[in-house]
Amino acid sequence: MSDARAADPAGRRIRVGLDVGGTKIDAVAVDPSGEIIGRLRRVTGWGDDAVVESIVTAVSGLADEVGLSLSDIGSVGIGIPGLVDADAGRVDHAVNLGVESLDLADRAEQALGMPFRVENDVKAAALGAAALSGVTGSMAYLNLGTGVAAGIVIDGRIWRGARGTAGEVGHLSVDPKGRLCGCGQHGCVETFCGGGALAKAWGRPGALPIRDIFDAADAGDPLALALREDLFHGAAAAVRVLVLSADVETVVIGGGLTALGDRLEAGVRAALHAGADASPFMRSLRLDERIELLPAGSPAAAFGAALVGASITEKEIVPHG
């Protein structure tokens, strides 16, 4: 396609964003006005080569679907779990993808001949959530998925901190006598409200363990009731620390657990309200009014990745050949 949608008069082109998850890649194409003009999902491969291959397939498939040629794409941004060196375009320790250390931007650029930028998936999603929610100023994105992490966005930019650790609230220990966390500490926020930790503590078979916990809690099962309380308590603790440390105006909650919708939101709200009961100071912060849930199926993570890719400056765009 070489019509008006592929580039605006200033020469800005289509931006592609990929949210690479443990099972699937969510890909969007964004036109120069910021509108999503195409979206598709592809299965994610396992291991270095398969991850690169599935990314290449997703970009090509998306271009086909929208009717673009690859040369219409100005940049690709990738949000991926793991430890990401955004400047080097490298991802380390993406355990859910079978990746130990991968020069992802270089590999993908060599395969497709367009500039790539790589970012941690939660940080990319934070950027996308801020843009799609229309939040200006400061916000945090709290991802409740298998694990728990947050991204902080200040005036449209990701706040990384000195070593990229800003927002890693999942590993704040809130109960030294609590369950052992994968990080080696006890009672981390993630052990309370991470889908992986809750499923392990639940210990019963089922494809949707958190939904099972909620259903069993509704039916009065004591373990399920306790775990559901843990989830609300842990998410509330994460919201508190994000507001108390960064004073973000809004905490947008996303991630797989948001499939629970109102059942999750109402519980976290109630936990925040109850937690502030005895404290005029905490009540004054109105935390229960400062959370929002991303709608199920929101493209925020892939859209944020497209924004990450769009941040590539012209001088960084060098032809490969």
Ligand SMILES: [Zn+2]
């Ligand atoms: Zn931990």
